[in-house]
Amino acid sequence: MNGNTLKYSRITGTGSHLPPRRLSNADMVADLAQRGIETSDDWIVERTGIRARHFAAHGVTCSDMAVDAARHALEAAGRRPSDIDLIIVATSTPDMVFPSTACLVQQKLGAFGGAAFDVQAVCSGFVYALTVADSLIRTGAATRALVIGSEIFSRILDFDDRTTCVLFGDGAGAVVLEASERPGLLASELHADGRHVEILCVPGTVAGGKVTGNPLLRMDGQAVFRLAVNVLDSVARAVLAKAGKTEADIDWLVPHQANIRIMQGTARKLKLPLDKLIATVHEHGNTSAASVPLALDVAVRDGRIKPGHTVMLEGVGGGFTWGAVLLDL
Ligand code: UT7
Numbered sequence: 001m002n003g004n005t006l007k008y009s010r011i012t013g014t015g016s017h018l019p020p021r022r023l024s025n026a027d028m029v030a031d032l033a034q035r036g037i038e039t040s041d042d043w044i045v046e047r048t049g050i051r052a053r054h055f056a057a058h059g060v061t062c063s064d065m066a067v068d069a070a071r072h073a074l075e076a077a078g079r080r081p082s083d084i085d086l087i088i089v090a091t092s093t094p095d096m097v098f099p100s101t102a103c104l105v106q107q108k109l110g111a112f113g114g115a116a117f118d119v120q121a122v123c124s125g126f127v128y129a130l131t132v133a134d135s136l137i138r139t140g141a142a143t144r145a146l147v148i149g150s151e152i153f154s155r156i157l158d159f160d161d162r163t164t165c166v167l168f169g170d171g172a173g174a175v176v177l178e179a180s181e182r183p184g185l186l187a188s189e190l191h192a193d194g195r196h197v198e199i200l201c202v203p204g205t206v207a208g209g210k211v212t213g214n215p216l217l218r219m220d221g222q223a224v225f226r227l228a229v230n231v232l233d234s235v236a237r238a239v240l241a242k243a244g245k246t247e248a249d250i251d252w253l254v255p256h257q258a259n260i261r262i263m264q265g266t267a268r269k270l271k272l273p274l275d276k277l278i279a280t281v282h283e284h285g286n287t288s289a290a291s292v293p294l295a296l297d298v299a300v301r302d303g304r305i306k307p308g309h310t311v312m313l314e315g316v317g318g319g320f321t322w323g324a325v326l327l328d329l
Contacts, residue, residue, distance in 0.1 A: 009137040010184025013176040015072025016297035019056040049260025053169030053285030055154040061095045063104035065172035066150035077176035085114035086142035090125025090149040090289035123317025125289030131188040148174040149289035158216040169285030173293025187242035188325040196320035199223040231322040233269045239324045251309040257281035257291035
């Protein structure tokens with residue numbers, strides 16, 4: 001590629017994968033009742049907006065879902081796997097400790113030789129991965145990237161903990177990001193504050209051939225909520241300022257899909273009408289690093305987000321991490 005003329009990156013295709021098995025809140029209530037855990041559709045809907053989530057079947061892996069999402073994105077972009085020279089997978093639920101899920105995706109797609117690695121920034125993972133891919137494209141180190149968020153949180157949920165197990169789902173979303181003469185990604189901001197590692201974590205690890213520590217997700221929901229509301233507003237404003245834009249320039253807000261109250265609060269603070277907010281949390285639950293690309297793909301495919309629109313993507317989650325990307329589609 002000619003690094004002097006192709007100095008931007010643009011999204012040229014989106015894709016996603018949702019496991020076929022859909023669990024409504026009623027299904028969750030019934031399943032949890034069998035374990036002696038009490039919850040209700042009313043509580044889940046009122047506190048989160050979630051009405052259903054999808055769980056991957058036994059034997060399906062994070063890379064399987066990532067590959068399906070990637071194939072849809074490639075098709076939308078009119079590209080083949082051999083056109084891709086960079087694969088980044090954002091995930092906290094990889095198939096293996098190593099190699100990376102990105103290498104497994106590369107193997108399954110048959111797109112060999114380019115760079116492939118994972119990004120681990122929990123629910124901010126896709127925004128982090130997109131920013132890394134944009135940087136590699138703009139320096140000329142890569143030309144066409146697959147950037148994927150894929151998560152299988154059903155495998156790390158504690159189904160005896162009603163404060164977390166009703167919130168999450170499985171899925172994957174992907175984009176093809178290509179070198180371009182026209183700006184696509186306009187600006188991005190990434191942040192982390194390691195003082196808050198404990199409010200959302202899976203503290204277990206593999207050591208000496210055994211899992212040591214708790215290998216299941218635990219979260220202080222209220223602490224995450226409080227931080228999320230503040231950082232999502234400030235990071236959106238910082239990205240707008242960096243790009244020389246204002247709130248009025250945003251056609252669509254695609255935030256991390258964890259809680260409709262946080263998402264609507266963010267939109268209100270940005271003075272965006274709620275019909276500019278892309279929300280899939282009611283059907284997907286919180287799919288961590290997959291939530292933003294999944295929501296993006298849904299809105300591109302149903303015709304709301306169109307070429308030329310300006311879109312704000314926002315991630316927030318464990319670490320504590322957060323970030324935003326402003327882009328023209
Ligand atoms: O993906 C990374 C980003 N994550 C997030 O953004 C999540 C942020 N946090 C949240 O979305 C919310 O804090 C939650 C949805 C997790 C919780 O909502 P909340 O309004 O903060 O509820 P709470 O934790 O204050 O709990 C209120 C009550 C408690 O009962 P008491 O102590 O008031 O009697 C909980 O025990 O709700 C109870 N509760 C439940 N009741 C029925 C907690 N979970 C459930 C449940 N069903 N599943």
